[in-house]
Amino acid sequence: GAVVSQHPSRVICKSGTSVKIECRSLDFQATTMFWYRQFPKQSLMLMATSNEGSKATYEQGVEKDKFLINHASLTLSTLTVTSAHPEDSSFYICSASMTGAYEQYFGPGTRLTVT
């Protein structure tokens, strides 16, 4: 149980375009989902916390107009990287937690490359 999927697993896009990444909890309802970014050989950096039915809470330094987060249902959150630039190339990982639980279950990640 507690499986989280992400789609796509890899994406290459051109500079200036937008990319949408989906995060789904497959066998549980997730009131809260988290979006992280990880650069090579670095740790996970939390970008934002996504709560179902409300606006996401962004960490300091993360542009909310650039990284659009939508948590439309208890099993789906999406991250859209708008007007992507090469410096946005990174490994994006989502996680989800069940209502009332502390543990976060991580998705397999999405490797974004902006050319």
Next chain:
Amino acid sequence: GQNIDQPTEMTATEGAIVQINCTYQTSGFNGLFWYQQHAGEAPTFLSYNVLDGLEEKGRFSSFLSRSKGYSYLLLKELQMKDSASYLCAWFHTGGGNKLTFGTGTQLKVEL
């Protein structure tokens, strides 16, 4: 401020025991997680400590001292597949159940 530190790299021999330390200075601390991450993959859960003391799970054990702001992950009977990055993360309920990750320790297991 909030700070969480781990050694960057460690090397150990197959079959041996290795201890990975994690120190933290935070406010609103509520517990500490350990995750394992292989290159290019998402982290997988290893352990969670809320109270002081040792939690044992097979070959993996994790220890927490809240008063000292210190935790360690102990890996016994090391196997080659244990070569990975090990991340400690502190959990704070005051910030919406967020996890703040340490820098990660890259463990290399050698023959």
